[in-house]
Amino acid sequence: MPRFEEIKLAGQLPSPKGVALAIMNLCGRDDTTIDDIARLVQTDPALSGRLLRLANTSGGGHRPIAAVNEALLRIGMKAVGQLAMGFSLVDQFKEGPCKAFDYRSFWSHSLLMALAARELGRLTRVAAPEDLFACGLMANIGSLALATAFPVEYSALLESGSHDPLAAERETFGIDRRECTLAMLEDFGIPKALAEPVFYHLAPDESQFSDASRPSRLTWLFHTAHHLADLGVAAEATRSQLAGSLIRLGGRFEIDADGTATMFDRIVAEWDQWARLLEIPATSLPSFERMSETPPVAAEPDGAASSVRVLMVTACPTSVTPISTLLQSAFGYRTYLAGDGDEGLSMAVAMLPHVVVVDADTPSASAHDFCRRLRATDWGKSVYLIVMTATVDERNFVAAFESGADTCLCKSLGDARLRAAMRAAHRYLGLLDAWQTDRVQLKQIASELAVSNRKLEQVARTDLLTGLPNRRGGMEALARAWSASNRSGEALCVMMLDIDWFKRINDRYGHAFGDRVLEQVGAGLRSEARSSDTLCRIGGEEFLVVCSGSDLRSTMTAAERLRRAIATLGLVAGEGEQVELSISVGIAQKEAGTSSTDVLLGNADKALYAAKHAGRNRICVMAHGKLHHGGAPVSGEDLTRGSGAARPKK
Numbered sequence: 168m169p170r171f172e173e174i175k176l177a178g179q180l181p182s183p184k185g186v187a188l189a190i191m192n193l194c195g196r197d198d199t200t201i202d203d204i205a206r207l208v209q210t211d212p213a214l215s216g217r218l219l220r221l222a223n224t225s226g227g228g229h230r231p232i233a234a235v236n237e238a239l240l241r242i243g244m245k246a247v248g249q250l251a252m253g254f255s256l257v258d259q260f261k262e263g264p265c266k267a268f269d270y271r272s273f274w275s276h277s278l279l280m281a282l283a284a285r286e287l288g289r290l291t292r293v294a295a296p297e298d299l300f301a302c303g304l305m306a307n308i309g310s311l312a313l314a315t316a317f318p319v320e321y322s323a324l325l326e327s328g329s330h331d332p333l334a335a336e337r338e339t340f341g342i343d344r345r346e347c348t349l350a351m352l353e354d355f356g357i358p359k360a361l362a363e364p365v366f367y368h369l370a371p372d373e374s375q376f377s378d379a380s381r382p383s384r385l386t387w388l389f390h391t392a393h394h395l396a397d398l399g400v401a402a403e404a405t406r407s408q409l410a411g412s413l414i415r416l417g418g419r420f421e422i423d424a425d426g427t428a429t430m431f432d433r434i435v436a437e438w439d440q441w442a443r444l445l446e447i448p449a450t451s452l453p454s455f456e457r458m459s460e461t462p463p464v465a466a467e468p469d470g471a472a473s474s475v476r477v478l479m480v481t482a483c484p485t486s487v488t489p490i491s492t493l494l495q496s497a498f499g500y501r502t503y504l505a506g507d508g509d510e511g512l513s514m515a516v517a518m519l520p521h522v523v524v525v526d527a528d529t530p531s532a533s534a535h536d537f538c539r540r541l542r543a544t545d546w547g548k549s550v551y552l553i554v555m556t557a558t559v560d561e562r563n564f565v566a567a568f569e570s571g572a573d574t575c576l577c578k579s580l581g582d583a584r585l586r587a588a589m590r591a592a593h594r595y596l597g598l599l600d601a602w603q604t605d606r607v608q609l610k611q612i613a614s615e616l617a618v619s620n621r622k623l624e625q626v627a628r629t630d631l632l633t634g635l636p637n638r639r640g641g642m643e644a645l646a647r648a649w650s651a652s653n654r655s656g657e658a659l660c661v662m663m664l665d666i667d668w669f670k671r672i673n674d675r676y677g678h679a680f681g682d683r684v685l686e687q688v689g690a691g692l693r694s695e696a697r698s699s700d701t702l703c704r705i706g707g708e709e710f711l712v713v714c715s716g717s718d719l720r721s722t723m724t725a726a727e728r729l730r731r732a733i734a735t736l737g738l739v740a741g742e743g744e745q746v747e748l749s750i751s752v753g754i755a756q757k758e759a760g761t762s763s764t765d766v767l768l769g770n771a772d773k774a775l776y777a778a779k780h781a782g783r784n785r786i787c788v789m790a791h792g793k794l795h796h797g798g799a800p801v802s803g804e805d806l807t808r809g810s811g812a813a814r815p816k817k
């Protein structure tokens with residue numbers, strides 16, 4: 168019997184309980200409806216809240232929802248089962264008997280990974296974001312499983328600090344955390360198409376998935392999400408390195424450095440809120456920009472401790488001992504050793520050195536190849552690259568510079584000359600540091616400017632009194648609705664609304680009260696308007712409603728609802744005086760002969776004028792070139808509603 172089945176049969180694995188288990192079972196049945204699941208979800212207020220939050224932060228500019236069954240529709244039935252299970256595991260396993268296993272940190276990391284996987288899913292559309300959230304939450308569940316099934320042994324194994332923990336797990340338990348995760352995900356009903364990429368996410372290169380295939384993209388997505396979570400929980404000293412590699416991973420998904428920074432900051436903000444919801448810890452982090460800054464270079468080199476990292480690539484460490492000793496003692500640089508070009512490259516990616524010293528003698532072809540490959544990486548472009556050879560003859564000298572070296576030094580150079588040559592490197596590093604600081608500041612300024620520009624654009628389209636789109640915003644909304652209607656052939660109507668006798672209100676109660684009336688009318692209209700309608704204040708006491716996908720009959724019904732809402736608004740002026748309000752409405756629909764938005768608005772305006780002329784507090788329609796008065800909006804015949812004009816009670 169496979170090892171996983173044995174452990175499972177022993178009943179030692181983490182598994183969902185109660186409502187979550189029932190939901191999972193229900194989700195697995197063919198005849199289950201959303202309402203069945205919604206009823207069950209509603210019996211667990213915490214789960215309801217979490218699913219609503221997930222649905223309301225799913226992106227895509229959806230309107231907010233408050234009903235559980237709508238949330239389930241948005242999330243999808245399958246994902247609901249998996250999420251219920253994930254949340255149930257979080258709730259049950261915040262503590263446990265495995266002493267060396269930090270349960271809370273485990274969930275904190277898993278949650279951050281889940282949010283990162285969801286965000287990457289949104290950006291890449293490689294899979295449904297909510298499915299990715301569930302997979303991210305459980306992508307390392309195998310560790311929890313081992314901690315739960317073998318608390319004492321696993322604790323000892325963790326404390327031993329094995330350099331190959333997976334091999335140690337296989338040796339001790341007959342299964343490692345990755346295999347355990349895969350088996351559990353499949354057991355929980357997560358499809359192979361997602362479970363396998365999760366399995367490979369810690370070592371994507373081990374998978375046999377062909378490049379650019381969906382499984383490969385998913386594997387890299389989980390790998391990137393895991394890396395992002397590592398950065399979120401990393402110690403301060405390693406953040407800059409991890410941030411650098413996250414930027415490189417972002418490049419796989421065509422996300423540039425700025426995009427990575429914005430994405431990270433957004434995910435971390437969500438992490439904080441979700442962590443509170445799940446009662447697990449989240450680290451308070453500085454912005455990604457700050458975390459990715461490289462440590463500054465010391466201004467005074469000699470003898471001072473410095474954060475400059477030097478990578479020395481040589482098969483013969485003794486041949487670079489003089490320069491290594493000088494760099495450490497005189498300049499305070501930290502040196503690291505790589506045995507060949509391949510090791511040098513992977514170390515360079517991980518540690519992001521400031522200076523690289525390459526021994527070109529052993530063997531020279533691979534040394535020059537290493538220099539070229541290093542220069543091809545983002546970080547390698549700005550590294551100070553020193554090539555050292557036993558003899559600096561013309562051939563070695565030219566080859567060194569052709570492969571990208573900044574300088575070529577002889578290994579037997581005396582201490583004084585070496586020191587002088589290194590001053591050039593130090594000066595370069597100082598300039599690079601100053602340039603990077605300027606760059607960070609410029610980026611900061613650019614992003615602040617972009618934010619202010621966006622805010623300004625928003626303000627330019629918004630009426631400050633009511634918070635509704637203004638004329639400019641309204642005309643843009645109408646132009647969009649017009650184009651959409653041209654493309655889809657869907658109906659389009661507009662309503663022009665005007666408050667009746669508004670001048671009298673101003674004259675009698677003052678402009679300040681008039682402003683309050685405008686605010687209240689705006690709010691009243693907004694709460695009564697359909698979510699698909701765009702409501703704007705396009706002039707003093709004039710409003711426009713763009714009704715996309717709405718035919719004349721339903722627009723008239725909606726207009727009547729708005730008219731009634733304002734007629735019953737019941738505003739009270741300063742001395743407790745009741746002020747009656749009413750609006751007149753002109754409706755026009757886009758017809759075969761309506762050649763432009765201007766013509767459509769002109770028709771609605773004519774209808775509004777007619778409504779005013781006919782006595783106000785009513786709805787008139789311009790259709791097929793004719794004005795229609797009289798006839799109830801609901802029946803489609805009597806278009807006129809109400810009587811008399813709204814005005815301050817005399």
Ligand SMILES: Nc1nc2c(ncn2[C@@H]2O[C@H](COP(=O)(O)OP(=O)(O)OP(=O)(O)O)[C@@H](O)[C@H]2O)c(=O)[nH]1
Pocket residue numbers: 665666667668669670671673677678679680681682685706707708779783
């Ligand atoms: N308080 C306030 N008044 C405004 C604002 N914008 C326009 N007005 C006033 O709105 C009034 C509009 O008056 P009119 O165009 O004569 O229309 P009315 O009195 O509503 O009469 P009818 O539209 O014919 O029913 C004017 O007195 C404007 O000064 C505003 O932002 N605040």
